[in-house]
Every structure is written in structure tokens, then in C-alpha cells.
Amino acid sequence: MELDLIIVGAGPAGLSLARALRGSGLRTTLIEQNSLASLEQPAFDGREIALTQHSAELMRQLGLWPLLGEANIAPLRDALVLDGGVGVDQSRMRISHRLSPRSELGFLVANHHIRRAAFEAAMGTGEGEVPTLICGEQVTGIRTDADSARITLSGGRTLAARLVVAADSRHSSTRRAMGIAADMHDYGRTMLVCNMTHEQAHEETAWEWFDHGQTLALLPMNPDPASGLPRSSVVLTLPHQAIQPMLEMDETAFNHELTRRFGGQLGDMRLVSTRHAYPLVGVWARRFVAQRFAVVGDAAVGMHPVTAHGFNLGLRSIDALSRALIQAQQGGQDIASPQLLERYQQVHQRAARGLFMATHAVATLYTREHVPARWLRRGMVELGERFTPFKRAVAASLTGLG
Numbered sequence: 001m002e003l004d005l006i007i008v009g010a011g012p013a014g015l016s017l018a019r020a021l022r023g024s025g026l027r028t029t030l031i032e033q034n035s036l037a038s039l040e041q042p043a044f045d046g047r048e049i050a051l052t053q054h055s056a057e058l059m060r061q062l063g064l065w066p067l068l069g070e071a072n073i074a075p076l077r078d079a080l081v082l083d084g085g086v087g088v089d090q091s092r093m094r095i096s097h098r099l100s101p102r103s104e105l106g107f108l109v110a111n112h113h114i115r116r117a118a119f120e121a122a123m124g125t126g127e128g129e130v131p132t133l134i135c136g137e138q139v140t141g142i143r144t145d146a147d148s149a150r151i152t153l154s155g156g157r158t159l160a161a162r163l164v165v166a167a168d169s170r171h172s173s174t175r176r177a178m179g180i181a182a183d184m185h186d187y188g189r190t191m192l193v194c195n196m197t198h199e200q201a202h203e204e205t206a207w208e209w210f211d212h213g214q215t216l217a218l219l220p221m222n223p224d225p226a227s228g229l230p231r232s233s234v235v236l237t238l239p240h241q242a243i244q245p246m247l248e249m250d251e252t253a254f255n256h257e258l259t260r261r262f263g264g265q266l267g268d269m270r271l272v273s274t275r276h277a278y279p280l281v282g283v284w285a286r287r288f289v290a291q292r293f294a295v296v297g298d299a300a301v302g303m304h305p306v307t308a309h310g311f312n313l314g315l316r317s318i319d320a321l322s323r324a325l326i327q328a329q330q331g332g333q334d335i336a337s338p339q340l341l342e343r344y345q346q347v348h349q350r351a352a353r354g355l356f357m358a359t360h361a362v363a364t365l366y367t368r369e370h371v372p373a374r375w376l377r378r379g380m381v382e383l384g385e386r387f388t389p390f391k392r393a394v395a396a397s398l399t400g401l402g
Contacts, residue, residue: 003027003161004335005325006151007131008139009168010039012111013297013314015118017165019062020322023128024329029159030122031151036135039119046193046276047111048219048233050076050206052400053102055312058319059117063126067117074108074222077204079398085211086263094205095398104204105398108219108233114311139168142177142293149292149336163336165321166295170283170302178290185282185360187304190243192236194275195221196258197229199267214238216262217305224272231272234258235305243277280304284356288317288348289341296321301352304359312400313352320347355397 005021007014010032018028032039051059059065079095097105123130134153141152142164149164166174175182207218217235224231236246236258249257251271259269283302288295297314321344328335 003029003159004163004329005029006031006149006159006161006164008151008164008166008174009172009297009299010034010119010133010135011167011169011297012114012118012311013299013318014165014167015115015122016062016064016315016318017167017296017322018131019064019118019122020318021128021325022122022126022131024326026325026329026335027129028131029161030131030133031137031139031153032133032135033138034135036133039115039133039135042112042115042119044110044112044273046195046233046274047278048108048193048195048221049111049114049311050219051107051109052309052312052398053100053104053106054400055315056107058315063121064114064117067120068109068113071222071225072109072113074220075104075204076106076108076206076220077104079105079206079208082207082209082211086265099392100396100399102399106400108206108221110233139174139177142174144178144290144292146291162292162334163325164293166293166299167297168299170281170298172295172299175285175295175299178293180290180295181286183284183286185304187280187282188239189215189237189280190240190277191280191305192238192243192246192275192277194234194271195231195273196234196255196269197224197227197231197272198269199229200265201230202232202266211261214261218262218266226272229270230266232266234269236261237280240279247275247277282356282360288345291338292336294321294341294344300348301356303356309355309359309397313355316351317348320344320351 004026005028007017007028007030010030014030018030021028056065077097081093082090084090097103123133138154139151140154143150148160148162150158150160151164152158166172168174202218202220204220206220209216215237219233221231221233223229255270262269281302282304285295285300288300296317298310300317301313303310303313324340324344325335328340
């Protein structure tokens with residue numbers, strides 16, 4: 001057999017898994033449909049990732065953290081949940097870092113910086129054999145049996161390995177080719193993401209604002225390097241058909257519109273990046289494993305971003321699977337045994353199921369606009385603000401230390 005492991009998808013999840021397995025003795029190949037240049041220098045895509053303290057520790061263990069660059073890591077000290085319009089009808093719940101053992105709940109890092117760091121850690125010099133990377137090819141077929149897994153590439157080649165791992169997004173074609181169904185929840189909304197400066201300080205606080213007819217999020221970034229003004233990643237979630245006009249607005253009109261939508265609470269807001277839009281679809285794979293096959297990252301669980309746990313859960317899947325594979329390799333055992341894969345599935349399902357269901361419930365509640373739903377939202381925020389044990393539990397979830 002040529003290989004021990006084939007990883008389909010060289011995004012942050014696939015690259016992190018490849019990095020975790022360096023030095024294990026496992027012969028690993030990564031398959032990526034995009035170009036090498038796009039992996040070496042990923043383009044800004046608008047997405048800022050809220051990392052828990054636990055995720056930061058996992059990234060340190062993998063050697064990714066120092067590669068991010070200190071200037072690209074912004075502290076996320078507190079979180080603020082708002083419900084309703086500006087003024088007397090707005091309810092607020094603040095989750096303070098003082099409810100956790102750390103000086104910040106987590107950190108904010110742009111997705112393209114994480115992608116770059118993951119590539120450098122996986123493919124750069126250092127411990128262990130560098131994995132083989134095949135770019136510009138897609139997996140067009142996959143077949144597994146008791147002895148091996150075989151994939152066919154769009155260029156015509158066939159590769160064999162002891163195990164194939166899919167890390168090719170929440171819409172994984174490899175997962176589908178293996179006959180693994182997934183529950184998909186289309187929330188009927190699209191999020192517009194961009195970076196904006198504003199006059200008022202964000203105080204290193206993340207906002208999640210459930211306003212009438214829209215959801216707004218503000219993720220605190222380091223000051224704008226050009227102007228020195230406070231800068232944030234802004235996320236506006238609207239029905240699909242309402243997002244396109246926002247993308248097409250000229251910059252002056254867009255600045256005015258976002259300032260208005262935020263109720264002027266941050267002063268004048270100015271666009272300092274390109275704008276990007278992403279439909280909101282949650283995905284739960286009904287199985288995380290099959291014969292000589294496993295899924296990680298978004299291919300296993302694609303989260304709604306409202307609780308900011310998507311990439312954090314992905315790192316947990318990488319940690320769980322890589323530990324199991326390394327232990328099997330060191331013990332001379334089959335890295336794709338049914339027992340090993342089933343243990344991985346159980347561990348990651350336990351870690352993910354509660355968060356996925358809670359996130360789905362919150363996202364569903366906050367996209368409903370009828371009066372009972374609004375009353376329930378208001379009551380939940382107001383009760384949460386007064387109930388410290390609840391806020392402490394939320395803080396533990398946000399740090400990943402709970």
C-alpha cells in the first residue's frame with residue numbers, strides 16, 4: 001500500500017490534521033482542488049474567527065499560533081447580547097471575562113491568517129516528514145473495503161491508503177460519495193461580512209444583536225493600521241433577497257446604511273475592506289465514520305455562526321482523531337479499525353451534539369419575527385442578565401474551558 005492516510009481538503013481543518021500527524025510516522029497525502037498559490041497566500045474572505053481559549057491552546061500545540069502574527073490576534077474580553085431596537089425597548093446581557101479564569105474570553109483572528117498559518121505549519125520545515133500535497137485536483141470516486149481505501153482523482157490517477165479523511169467543507173462531496181447523509185438546515189438568511197472603522201470604542205467586546213428584522217454582530221479587531229480608529233468585523237444577517245442590494249451600494253451609501261442599522265451606537269462607520277456574503281446553512285453528518293473513512297471539521301458539523309463555535313469544534317475533531325491515530329500507529333495497530341473509528345465518532349458526537357442543537361435552537365428562535373417569539377427573546381436576555389450562574393456557564397462555553 002502506498003499511503004497510510006489521504007486527507008481530502010487542504011483548508012484549515014485538513015492542514016491542521018496533517019500538521020498534528022507530522023512526526024507520527026504516518027505517510028500522509030493532502031488532496032486540494034484549489035491552486036498552490038491560493039494555499040500559500042490565501043485571500044481575505046471577510047470572515048473573522050472567534051477562537052476559544054481551548055482552541056488557542058490547541059493551535060499552540062500544533063505550532064500555528066506564533067505563525068498568525070501578534071498584530072493579527074485581537075483579544076475578545078467580553079460579549080454583549082442585545083435584543084430589540086435602540087432605546088427603551090432594548091434588552092442587554094453582558095458576559096464579562098471576569099466570570100472566567102482568563103483575562104479574555106477568547107481571540108479574534110481573520111480566517112485567511114488561520115489558513116496561511118495552517119499551511120506554513122503543515123508544509124514548512126520542522127519535525128517529521130512533510131506530507132505530500134496534490135493541488136488542482138478533485139476526488140471523483142472513492143471505494144473502500146476491509147483492506148484499503150482507494151480514491152480516483154479528476155486527472156485520472158488512483159491512490160490507495162489505509163484511511164481517507166474528508167475535510168472538504170460542510171458540503172463535502174467525498175462524504176456524499178461514501179453514502180453518508182447529512183441533515184442540512186437552511187435558515188433562509190445570508191450574512192454580509194466586512195471590516196469597518198467606527199468612532200466609538202468597542203472596548204474589546206463582541207456584540208450579538210437580535211434586532212427586529214435583522215441580526216447584527218460586531219467582532220472587535222485591533223485598531224485600523226491606516227487611521228488608528230477602532231475597527232471591527234461587522235456581520236449583517238438578512239433574508240437572502242435583501243443582501244444583494246447591500247453588496248451593490250456605493251461605499252458612501254453603505255457607510256450611511258450600516259451606521260443607521262447600528263442605531264448610531266458606534267458613531268459614524270466606514271468600510272475598510274471588501275464585502276462578502278455567505279448563505280447560512282447548518283450541517284450535521286448522520287455518521288462521522290464509515291469503512292476506512294472519517295469526516296472532520298465542517299464536513300462533520302457545519303455550525304451556524306451565532307455561537308461562534310464552528311472552527312473551535314473543528315479543532316476538537318482534529319485533536320480527537322489525531323490522538324487516536326497516533327496511539328494506534330505507536331501501538332502497531334490498524335489506524336482504520338472499526339473500533340478506533342467508532343471511538344472517534346462517539347467522542348466527537350458527544351462534544352458537538354449539545355452545541356449544535358443549542359445553536360440551532362437559538363438561530364431558529366431569533367429568525368422568527370412574530371410577537372410571541374419576540375417576547376420570549378426579550379425574556380431570555382433579561383433573565384440571563386440577572387442570573388449570574390447562567391452567564392458563568394455561557395462564559396465557560398465561550399472560552400472553551402467549561
